Amino acid sequence: MTADSWDLVIVGAGPAGATAALGALAHRPDARVLLLDRERFPRDKSCGDGIAPHVLDVLGPLGAAGVVDGWEPLQHLELSRGDHAVRGRMARPVWVIPREVFDARLVDQAVAAGAELRHHRVRQVRTDDSVVLLDEEIRARVVVAADGARSAVRSALGGDRSGRQALAIRGYAPTPADRAGRQVIRYGEGEVQPSYAWAFDRGDGLSNVGYGELLGDGRPPSRRWLLDQLEQLIPGTVEHGERWRGHHLPLSGWGWRREQPDGPVLYAGDAAGLVNPMTGEGIYYAVATGALAGRTAVTCPDDEPANAGARYRAAVRGVLDQHLRHTSLAARLTRAPEVVEAGITGAVRDQRTFDDLVELGLGDGLLTPRLVVSLGGALLRNRIMPTKGS
Ligand SMILES: Cc1cc2nc3c(=O)[nH]c(=O)nc-3n(C[C@H](O)[C@H](O)[C@H](O)COP(=O)(O)OP(=O)(O)OC[C@H]3O[C@@H](n4cnc5c(N)ncnc54)[C@H](O)[C@@H]3O)c2cc1C
Structure with a gap:
């Protein structure tokens, strides 16, 4: 191999990408794994920062459960729509950790496990059955595309996503005493359904607050509209909030498998269009698919990178297929x-x-x-x- 040839190149070092590196190196510690990101870490990412316990079920066996250390676990969830409300104790705790912290910790774990991290924005991708060439300079046997909702790898390879999208905005605001220690979700009662506002206590005096809604065929809602809806549903959040940041969410549907080709490029997390269509949660899917993609990339036989996509599809199907069908139906x-x-x-x-x-x-x-x-x-x-x- 030449100096810039790798067993596995991962594009995007968010939760999907960093976990792909961990998954690969857990199965083949001597694999040459390159992790690329267009940003330098720590970096912010528009998100509700909610880390489900299932995320740790994936990260624990990969030696990365410590990414939540020092952050307060939350056990209480409040759901409401108008007068209908429930406040309950969840069977397992969740964490609310700014992505600036969480993602950087996960990247550190991937580097500690042996991945090389490089600041690089991927623009071009060419592939045949035996090699993938990124920007005409980086060669990989297999590539994991973990580059988020607007995946540049997918665009470069001409892949389309047909699924539905949501748009959401988040900020940070002080946590009032009556919302301490809980995750609060309030569904909108307006014309756009489903839509909801959230306030998730981080446990350090601040809450992650935000609002998101399903996108239809018309013009996407403005930032002002999103903030007005948030303020209406959870008064006081916008006035005292800061660091607003919006982003699209590619919602998973019934047929995600059609979008994963057989070949040597494996799509994980948001790049695979995997966000829970009921709740907008995507970090669990990102780490679950990232871990499987990393493992598949380094365990598929040397003469078979062209089959990596088919193997990966089968692996994800075993873990998520039934669940994705059920959430797709439930979201409808x-x-x-x-x-x-x-x-x-x-x-x-x-x-x-x-x-x-x-x-x-x-x-x-x-x-x-x-x-x-x-x-x-x-x-x-x-x-x-x-x-x-x-
Ligand atoms: C407002 C909002 C609230 C949300 N709330 C929650 C929540 O509370 N809990 C939850 O589980 N999920 C939530 N989600 C979804 C969650 O944020 C995503 O599902 C998750 O970030 C997916 O992780 P990922 O690693 O696939 O992608 P990302 O986290 O988007 O990471 C992609 C990485 O790729 C890099 N990249 C992009 N293009 C290139 C390129 N061309 N070259 C190199 N690098 C590139 C980016 O810099 C980035 O670091 C929310 C999303 C939004 C928008």
């Missing part, structure tokens, strides 16, 4: 506000419904028969006796 259903309200009233009545909803929205849960029965019952009750959720 929750476009009807009555379904959101039924979920809330069902969760008020039954802790297991609450737990199932959290699992579906944050991790790899399913629309369990128990959840479907509970939602159906709540829908009927809300129709017959429209009452407050709690």
